[in-house]
Amino acid sequence: MAEINLVEAVNLALAHELARDEAVVLLGEDIGANGGVFRATAGLQQRFGAGRVVDTPLAETAIVGTAIGMAAMGLKPVAEIQFSGFLYPAIDHLVNHAARLRNRTRGRLACPLVVRTPCGGGIHAPEHHSESPEAMLAHTPGLRVVMPSSPARAYGLLLAAIRDPDPVMFLEPTRMYRLFRQEVVDDGEALPLDVCFTLRGGTDLTLVSWGAMLHETQAAADALAAEGISAEVIDVATLKPLDLPTILESVARTGRCVIVHEAARTAGLGAEIAASLAEEGLYSLLAPVQRVTGYDTVMPLSRLEYQYLPSVERIVAAARKTLEAS
Amino acid sequence: MSTVARFQIDHVRFLDPHGEALGPLPDFAHDPARLIPMYRAMYLTRSFDAKAIALQRTGKLGTFASALGQEAIGVGVASAMLPEDALFPSYREHAAQLVRGVRIEESLRYWGGDERGSDFADARHDFPNCVPIGTQVCHAAGAAYAFRLRSEARAAVCFLGDGGSSKGDFYEGLNFAAVWKAPLLVVLSNNQWAISVPRSAQSATATMAQKAIAAGVEGVQVDGNDLVAVHHVAREALAKARAGGGPTLIEAVTYRLGDHTTADDASRYRDPAVVQEQWSFEPLTRLRNHLVKLGAWGPEKEEALARECADTVNAAVEAYLSTPPPTTAAMFDHLFATLPAALAAQRDEALRFAPRTAGGQPGGDHG
Structure with missing residues (x-):
């Protein structure tokens, strides 16, 4: 294969x-x-x-x-x-x-x-x-x-x-x-739209991301695991319409959530997810939801692009913040 | 120095403003059986137009875009189409739509604020009115590509205005269709006004038809108030398109005798005397005079037609006004083939809070 x-x-x-x-x-x-x-x-x-x-x-x-x-x-x-x-x-x-x-x-x-x-x-x-x-x-x-x-x-x-x-x-x-x-098997089997994919199970916090940022998000989950912290990783995959139940169910178990995206922060999809968690999952939260995103700046040219893109360190830091909150 | 290209733009006109033949006419122009249905469609369009404005003025219809003075273009072109062709209208082409089988009550529903007005019982493949300017040229070019790819003898026909020719979509759509040799007819109804902006401020080109030349497309100008000329060039362009000859741009020169829409007052920016003068070129009188000369028309037939059109329009108005209000759920139920789970809660909320007057009154005027 x-x-x-x-x-x-x-x-x-x-x-x-x-x-x-x-x-x-x-x-x-x-x-x-x-x-x-x-x-x-x-x-x-x-x-x-x-x-x-x-x-x-x-x-x-x-x-x-x-x-x-x-x-x-x-x-x-x-x-x-x-x-x-x-x-x-x-x-x-x-x-x-x-x-x-x-x-x-x-x-x-x-x-x-x-x-x-x-x-x-x-x-x-x-x-x-x-x-x-x-x-x-x-x-x-x-x-x-x-x-x-x-x-x-x-x-x-x-x-x-x-x-x-x-x-x-x-x-x-x-x-x-x-x-x-x-x-990848060329079997013509489609995956479902409108659902998130849970890439790894975890119990201490939920990392929500999509696209290329899952690379950093998974690496952050590895780094956290090395410290004995168990992070669940969710690939949103279909960004609209959003599969909120999967995210809510995860956060109900972990109580903590970090949303990671490369796009600029303001009015980004992280805001939508965080707002939905506030509306429907607030009482399961043990810490404020964190967002790790691109900045509200113009996407820089190549020499600064890695200053812009969320890094493993930023994701780990946000995860720690949720863990220290309670 | 050498010349790499030259162009000329033909102006086609068969009947003068009094309906006198300027020269030999196409065969169909001698045949009352062919001409009378088109005269009837023009008359019906005008009757509908007047009624729609009256409905708007009395709060029973939303903003409406009149086609007054432009009836020959839509009727002449649509009468040259086959049922299996597809129409991509602007928002001022009910003349063409009525010929295509769109019902007056459907048009009224649309202008009355109800999406069901674009769910045509007939003309199932025709696009709904296009409000964003010029975008429909691209849609029509894509449809024409689909027809060509499947080797179907169908054509896509789109309408836009003189203002629309300033949009990139117009050139891009024409250019794509030309490269693809797609069966597309673009009809540019040059009514001299884009709301308040006159033709002279819209483009520095001598004609709108010559804009086709830049895309390698044949451009022809026609007297848009001469039904015979419009129908003739549309037939030729569609025959060419079906035979694999690619797209054509027809600039139909006309004059917008009414306001831009019922929300507009054209007296703010144009001289009523000029508009009055333009009435001597309007298309119905011209064709009627020609029919009279053929011995095929007279006052009795005119009166009978007036009664018939009034009855048709009145029946449509009745059907429109007695349309049950749209359901609140409808705004969710046609968004996707299947409502995504994520939208179910919003749909429930809308139903729970829907006011008793859900669906509003026919009209819901905003202009």
């Missing part, structure tokens, strides 16, 4: 769906002959033809805009936006059209669209190539927002996203693309 990395898992899922369902088409910049700047679509145009793996002109608005028209007319488009920093020209189409076509027509038309886009920092990329826009997207009613954190979850969640009858934003953490390999 082959061990593959996250970007290869994305490729595997796309190939599986292209072979399984002729309504599936891919479109985006450089995804065909070049196989995508991260190689996510490598070999797919050669296998499935230029009609189904479409190199588009360089215009993000129209990549998403045309994908909406395709989706409404029976195709299942998977659009790639080369970097999430270039997603913004397409926001109008996502917010005003993709997210509400079903509702506007009371179910007459639908938009089974996936927009894949790399996100996050940590790969020493140029300006605008390290964005974390998940909270902006999650604030939009009608959009699903999904972020995998391992090759297996990338494969299973992408299958689920493509098969979902509604629009899904599929944010792929670039730093994870080649970070590690994992056995």
